Amino acid sequence: xxxxxxxxxxxxxxxxxxxxxxxxxxxxxxxxxxxxxxxxxxxxxxxxxxxxxxxxxxxxxxxxxxxxxxxxxxxxxxxxxxxxxxxxxxxxxxxxxxxxxxxxxxxxxxxxxxxxxxxxxxxxxxxxxxxxxxxxxxxxxxxxxxxxxxxxxxxxxxxxxxxxxxxxxxxxxxxxxxxxxxxxxxxxxxxxxxxxxxxxxxxxxxxxxxxxxxxxxxxxxxxxxxxxxxxxxxxxxxxxxxxxxxxxxxxxxxxxxxxxxxxxxxxxxxxxxxxxxxxxxxxxxxxxxxxxxxxxxxxxxxxxxxxxxxxxxxxxxxxxxxxxxxxxxxxxxxxxxxxxxxxxxxxxxxxxxxxxxxxxxxxxxxxxxxxxxxxxxxxxxxxxxxxxxxxxxxx
Numbered sequence: 531x532x533x534x535x536x537x538x539x540x541x542x543x544x545x546x547x548x549x550x551x552x553x554x555x556x557x558x559x560x561x562x563x564x565x566x567x568x569x570x571x572x573x574x575x576x577x578x579x580x581x582x583x584x585x586x587x588x589x590x591x592x593x594x595x596x597x598x599x600x601x602x603x604x605x606x607x608x609x610x611x612x613x614x615x616x617x618x619x620x621x622x623x624x625x626x627x628x629x630x631x632x633x634x635x636x637x638x639x640x641x642x643x644x645x646x647x648x649x650x651x652x653x654x655x656x657x658x659x660x661x662x663x664x665x666x667x668x669x670x671x672x673x674x675x676x677x678x679x680x681x682x683x684x685x686x687x688x689x690x691x692x693x694x695x696x697x698x699x700x701x702x703x704x705x706x707x708x709x710x711x712x713x714x715x716x717x718x719x720x721x722x723x724x725x726x727x728x729x730x731x732x733x734x735x736x737x738x739x740x741x742x743x744x745x746x747x748x749x750x751x752x753x754x755x756x757x758x759x760x761x762x763x764x765x766x767x768x769x770x771x772x773x774x775x776x777x778x779x780x781x782x783x784x785x786x787x788x789x790x791x792x793x794x795x796x797x798x799x800x801x802x803x804x805x806x807x808x809x810x811x812x813x814x815x816x817x818x819x820x821x822x823x824x825x826x827x828x829x830x831x832x833x834x835x836x837x838x839x840x841x842x843x844x845x846x847x848x849x850x851x852x853x854x855x856x857x858x859x860x861x862x863x864x865x866x867x868x869x870x871x872x873x874x875x876x877x878x879x880x881x882x883x884x885x886x887x888x889x890x891x892x893x894x895x896x897x898x899x900x901x902x903x904x905x906x907x908x909x910x911x912x913x914x915x916x917x918x919x920x921x922x923x924x925x
Contacts, residue, residue, distance in 0.1 A: 539662055544871075544886060544889060544890030548884055548885070548887070549884070552878060563882065563883050565883065565884060565903065566884055566885065567903060568772075571904065572770045572818075572822050574770050575770070575811075575815075578810045578811050581809065593802070594799045597790040597793065598800060598805060599802075602808055603625065605813055606812065607620070607623065613736075614750045616747065626776075626797075630777065633762055636779055639789050646667045646691060647669065647695060647698065648689050649671070650670075650679075652679055652703070654700060654891070671685050671689045679893075683717040687721055690727070695727070698730045698732065702745065702848075703735075704734075704851055704853060705891045706848065707850050709744075719752075729758050734762065734763055735850055738822075739850045741827075741849065743849040747761060760780070761779065761781060763780075764777030765808050765811045765812070774808070775800070829905050833908045836912045839916070841864060841916075842860040842863070843857070843858055855893070857895050864923055869894065870889070870894055880918060881918040882914065883914050885898065
């Protein structure tokens with residue numbers, strides 16, 4: 531039986547491929563350190579778990595409105611007001627089964643066959659695939675390393691055509707950890723306004739910011755930009771709730787209504803219990819969020835200094851999220867490999883360290899490693915990488 535064209539065009543996930551190989555080696559008894567995780571290594575805070583148990587015991591186990599519980603929408607609205615001084619109505623919010631589902635549903639309702647979406651590289655692996663699934667065309671614009679992996683207004687202008695429908699902005703970024711400044715966002719936003727291009731602002735890592743950097747939402751820069759922007763966010767990264775699957779979109783009520791209508795025919799509603807947990811995440815104590823942020827920052831500062839001492843590795847220091855995205859092209863060459871993908875595969879086979887090749891993010895010279903794991907494992911992984919390089923160079 532032939533599969534539909536929409537799925538046959540999908541690119542297999544390099545993240546899943548390397549994870550599968552790492553699990554295979556672990557199952558065979560090898561001591562593999564996996565640094566591919568895209569989730570915090572902390573458990574969900576206890577008060578959130580308690581709220582979910584309470585919801586179950588009180589019988590909140592039934593269908594909810596397709597767009598999410600009104601009480602959860604109220605907490606999301608309150609969060610936007612407190613964090614970004616943005617005001618939204620319940621009709622401008624949809625709660626989804628994770629931020630990924632919010633993005634998928636958004637592309638389904640805004641794209642027609644051949645519509646273009648500008649995606650800065652490096653990008654999160656699912657952006658182009660979701661665009662293709664909606665019949666759209668990904669248009670890649672290179673965020674150059676010398677510009678902290680961020681695109682410029684000139685690059686954006688050059689990529690716009692009569693078919694351009696949207697621009698994706700991911701700040702802080704997965705995989706680079708880079709953050710767009712207020713001035714940079716304003717410059718990109720002005721161009722989108724001039725050409726009537728929808729801005730999709732993925733802000734899932736907004737609570738994980740380090741040093742003197744700060745998160746700015748492009749929607750808070752002006753009323754015009756707010757009207758032109760759909761914000762994507764959720765509790766997965768901020769509150770260590772990846773498995774609970776609660777994300778949301780905020781913006782134009784016509785788009786939100788269309789997303790809600792589509793969700794009503796595809797998923798019915800987000801899990802009721804997880805929604806009550808998300809209410810507790812936003813209404814309860816926020817100290818666990820800050821504790822996790824501090825832990826990630828501490829790891830980053832230690833591991834970054836060790837990583838850049840490995841022969842052949844260079845790295846722009848991340849400003850947010852929990853990933854390092856070093857350039858490993860020279861390391862691969864020094865170790866005798868034609869591509870960074872080959873280098874990553876050898877590192878897993880020989881040093882038993884699992885990284886994610888940057889080719890899956892549109893940056894084939896780089897690798898992504900997550901520091902959402904213990905400092906002890908991170909230090910051991912970097913030491914193995916260093917020894918691997920020294921052995922290759924001195925062979």
